Amino acid sequence: MGKLSADGKSIAGTWTQAGNGMPFVLVRATPDTEWSIPEPTPRVPPMAADAKPGIEVATIKPSQAGEQRRFITFRGREIVIVGFTPNDVIKFAYNLQEKQILNGPDWLGSERFDINVQPDQPGTPNPDQFRMILQKLLSDRFGVKFHNDKKEMSAYVLTVGKDGPKMTKATDPSGLPSLFFGPLGTFHVANATMADVCGVMQSAVLDRPVVDHTGLDGKWNFLLKWTPDESQFAGLGVKVPPPTDAADAPPPLFTAIQEQIGLKLDAQKTQVDVMAIDHVDHPSPN
Numbered sequence: 001m002g003k004l005s006a007d008g009k010s011i012a013g014t015w016t017q018a019g020n021g022m023p024f025v026l027v028r029a030t031p032d033t034e035w036s037i038p039e040p041t042p043r044v045p046p047m048a049a050d051a052k053p054g055i056e057v058a059t060i061k062p063s064q065a066g067e068q069r070r071f072i073t074f075r076g077r078e079i080v081i082v083g084f085t086p087n088d089v090i091k092f093a094y095n096l097q098e099k100q101i102l103n104g105p106d107w108l109g110s111e112r113f114d115i116n117v118q119p120d121q122p123g124t125p126n127p128d129q130f131r132m133i134l135q136k137l138l139s140d141r142f143g144v145k146f147h148n149d150k151k152e153m154s155a156y157v158l159t160v161g162k163d164g165p166k167m168t169k170a171t172d173p174s175g176l177p178s179l180f181f182g183p184l185g186t187f188h189v190a191n192a193t194m195a196d197v198c199g200v201m202q203s204a205v206l207d208r209p210v211v212d213h214t215g216l217d218g219k220w221n222f223l224l225k226w227t228p229d230e231s232q233f234a235g236l237g238v239k240v241p242p243p244t245d246a247a248d249a250p251p252p253l254f255t256a257i258q259e260q261i262g263l264k265l266d267a268q269k270t271q272v273d274v275m276a277i278d279h280v281d282h283p284s285p286n
Helices: 086-094 127-142 194-205 253-261
Strands: 002-004 010-017 020-027 055-062 071-075 078-084 113-119 145-160 178-181 186-192 210-212 220-225 263-279
Touching: 055 127, 078 086, 078 127, 086 127, 113 127, 145 194, 178 194, 186 194, 194 210, 210 263, 220 253, 253 263
Parallel strands: 145 210
Antiparallel strands: 002 010, 010 020, 055 113, 071 078, 078 113, 145 263, 178 186, 186 220
8 A cells, every 4th residue: 555745756655465564665757767668679571582592691509508498589680599409400491300300410419509590681581481591501501411212100191081171272372371379289370281281280299290191282271279288399399288177178189180170180100201311510610
């Protein structure tokens, strides 16, 4: 509780928390004591859709010992990566699941790096341009050379359900794909091919590759909501909370895919595209 002073310029009272009282005084701000609210950081416009970006400068250094953070983000037009192994970068660059990366040395999956990349073209890259930049980084700084192959392994196979797809065709099939999660267990998809969907699901959500056997061409829009379990989202470094008992909680992933978008996801052995590493080095000096 507080009391306004006679001149109306301050309030004096007591702040009580957990049964403990502390005195407090609030004083009206004046032009001399007020502070200005900084302007928000200007939004960086998109990179030209036809741009083929390379790298202007890239800094790579080992992550600090004990670093627990693991993320990738944009700071203006700069790509900031913290706590990633080279395998993590490869997964983002080529939309792969870790089991699809073969023949690499052990350190590819154990040594972590902090990376800052400045593209050589202005603007924020779209997903395809983002992958181009990471591919260039892997080639130039890690000396990655590889060949594509196929291997039979345990995977999830995506097919069309018995009643057909419940998604909508994209109205602007030439537009850029948009695939993102928000909140956890809610997958927003627009202008995306089934290959795009499988790539994101295998790299971010599931613990094995996802293979497209839907036979669906073109680009699609849908919203998928499910209740994740503890085996999911390891690719994003996210610990999934225990499932809720709420009556209106969304169904598990495999049920949601059938009910909401008319597709099926089944675990089975099948031929999977893989990247076979032929050569890789520790990163070259900055």
